[in-house]
Every structure is written in C-alpha cells, then in structure tokens.
Amino acid sequence: MKTIAFFNNKGGVGKTTTVYHIAWMLSELGYKVLAVDLDPQSNLSSMFLTNERLEEVILDENKKDTILDAIEPVSEGEPYFPVHIETISENLSLLIGNLSLSAFEDKLSDAWAKCLAGDPFAFKVTSLFKTLFTDASARTNADWVLIDVGPNLGAMNRAILISTDFVIQPVASDLFSLQGIKNLGKTLIDWRNQWQKRESEYPKPDKSAIPEGKMKPIGYLVMQYTAKDSRPVKSYLKWAERIPDVYREFVLGTNEKLHLEIDKDPYCLALLKHYHSLAPMSMEARKPMFLLKPADGAIGAHLQAVQRCYDDFKILTKKVIQIC
8 A cells, every 4th residue: 555645835725626536537547436525625525525515514413424434433432443444336436525624733733842851642643543544544455545634834734744655746837836745855854753753752662553654745736727739838837947946956955956847847747738718528427537428418529538638647657557
C-alpha cells in the first residue's frame, strides 16, 4: 500500500478534481484504490456521492459514516472504532469527509507539542491518520491511498502529511502558485525535522504504530492550461517556465538552475488541459470526464475530448505508478 497526498496551500488549482480522476484511472487499470477526503470542504465526497447519499450522511444524526466519526472518539480517550468505508465501485472506495474536521486542529496542535515530552496519548492522537489509512487499506486490500487535503499549513495537514509516503503538488501557472511552491518546500522540511525530534521521544521500542514522516515530494501537476499548436499559450508559459527551478530550489533543496522548459522537466508529472464543457457533464453524471458516454451528453467533438482526456490521465497515472 502506498499513500499519496495531493497538497497545495493555494486553493482553486483543481486539486480535488485531479485526485478524483487519478483514483478512477487507477481503478480502471485494475488497482484497488482508497480515496480519502481530508479537506474540510469535503468536495471530494461531493464528487463521488449522490445528493441523496450526501443528505443521508449529513442529516441523519445516527449515521457514523464520516472520517470525523472515527477520529473524534480517539481524541477524547476512547478506543479506535473502525472508520466507515464507502464502496464506490469494485476497485474504488472512499473515506467520507466532514465539514467539521477543521475543529480538530486545536487537539492536534496540542498533541504535537506534548509529543516532545514523550506523552503516549499525544502520539496516539498525532498518529490517528496513519491508523485510519492502515485500517481502511487493509480492509479494502488497497494498493493505493490517495488523500485530498485542504489548502492550509495547519496542524491537521501536518499530522496527515507525516503519515504519507509521497506528496504531489497541483499548481496553476501564476505568481501565487510560485509562492505556494516555496511555502510547501519550506513547510515539508520543517515538518519532517520536527517529527524526527518527536519520534525520538516515543516511549515504546516498536514504532510501527506511529508515522514514519516520509512525505517524499515526487513532482507537480500544472493545471488547466489552454493549448495552441499543442503548446500552452504564451501568457500561461510566462509563469510556468519558472516552476522547474523554483521547485528544485525550495522543494528538493538543490540550487541547480537548469532553466528547463516545463514540459521537459521530469518533475512535471503532467500539463493537464482545461477540458471546459466536459467538467459540468462529469459533475452531472457523477463520473470522471474520461468515462463519459453519449448518454451523458458526450457526442461529436465532446466524445473525442473524452478520449483525449482518458489518454492524458492514463499517461499521468502510469507515470505516478512508475515513480512511486
């Protein structure tokens, strides 16, 4: 089982849509996939679930079907109760998000501080996400766990990230995304170093129950460009061409200035096009853009775009598999 977090402290870059489509493509390729919605906005859950199912989960107080329902009792000193796993398809499952997840920040921040004193309960709380991933992936036989996190650098994302193997950063081609790359790189280094100090204070010899703190950056995805003659338009490239060197310096920690064209950078996992009218069709049909059919409204040029979308995500997903 491999865990990948899709993380950017800048919102609005298409992160959740990308997690959704890569999860579906991995399942198309025959892998068992667990998608985890840990963004308090819960948009990933909204993409996977019907309105009726969402209403059932949110409005029925007797339902204990979200991630928060598994996390909250442990944070209050109760035993861990297995998280609910929502079956989406034969190969694809979901851990449903909860809008109240952000309220968990203070408990995680407090636990983080107390880990330095070797407090066993603080380690248990900080390790909750590792517990979730290990439990749910074992019960679903998942090969891949894909995690959608919120656009912030708070205590919850820190606890999530130290429990993951790999980090992919979806970015846009603009000044703010360049700043986001710089923030991410510094933050990952800080979190990794801080966790190593805490890990050394863990009071038990067997550390298998706590996170390893790997969170290895494996690349970035540049989102939603418009192509002209098979290349992004010039206005897009103005900022995009700066990304390779910024990513190397701030995320990988090298001062190597290669001045690569972005589509030649091995850390650029994909330049994902803007699929325009396929997106609303996808939302309406509750399926990924690349699986839209004529019955969903994908006819003529739309059907050709569906095939191109399928090819794009298949190439990207196979690249992620190879790197991981």
